[in-house]
Amino acid sequence: xxxxxxxxxxxxxxxxxxDCVERLYCDAGAxxxxxxxxxxxxxxxxxxxxxxMFIFVEVKKAKxxxxxxSRLSDxxxxxxxxxxxxxxxxxxxxxxxxxxxxxxxxxxxxxSQIIENVSL
Numbered sequence: 001x002x003x004x005x006x007x008x009x010x011x012x013x014x015x016x017x018x019d020c021v022e023r024l025y026c027d028a029g030a031x032x033x034x035x036x037x038x039x040x041x042x043x044x045x046x047x048x049x050x051x052x053m054f055i056f057v058e059v060k061k062a063k064x065x066x067x068x069x070s071r072l073s074d075x076x077x078x079x080x081x082x083x084x085x086x087x088x089x090x091x092x093x094x095x096x097x098x099x100x101x102x103x104x105x106x107x108x109x110x111x112s113q114i115i116e117n118v119s120l
Contacts, residue, residue: 017061017106018045024104024112030055039086042079046104047087053098054091056084061106065113068105077101077118 001009022032030048037044046057058080062068080101088097105113 013061014059016110017104018059020106020110020112021057021059021104021114022046024114025050025055025057034087037083037087039083041082041086042076044080044083044087052093053100054084054088055100055102056080056087057102057104059104059106062108064107065105068107069103072103 018035022035025046025048026032028050030050032046033049033054034044034047037047044056045059048055048057058072058076060068060071062071084099084101085095088095088099091097100117103115103118105115
């Protein structure tokens with residue numbers, strides 16, 4: 001597979017993983033606000049609102065959960081936290097908003113594992 005085809009395949013796999021995770025959160029009563037939201041600090045895969053809380057989700061897909069988790073770096077999580085602050089600042093609640101940062105791991109069979117309230 002050439003580089004362009006591999007890139008397209010990775011993109012489509014990422015979108016499919018995000019779709020699976022979005023359904024899980026929506027089934028739990030959350031409302032999707034943004035997909036692949038970009039800020040000066042970085043990109044957040046999914047942003048939901050559940051009641052008065054904003055949930056920022058980083059989705060990682062790999063063969064298994066351990067491999068997916070290994071693709072997450074401290075630096076990336078710091079960028080997501082900074083992007084979350086930027087998002088909140090753009091809302092009426094501002095920095096008073098309740099937030100949570102989650103990581104969603106998706107394996108090759110589209111099973112998902114959600115790690116809620118990841119600490120930096």
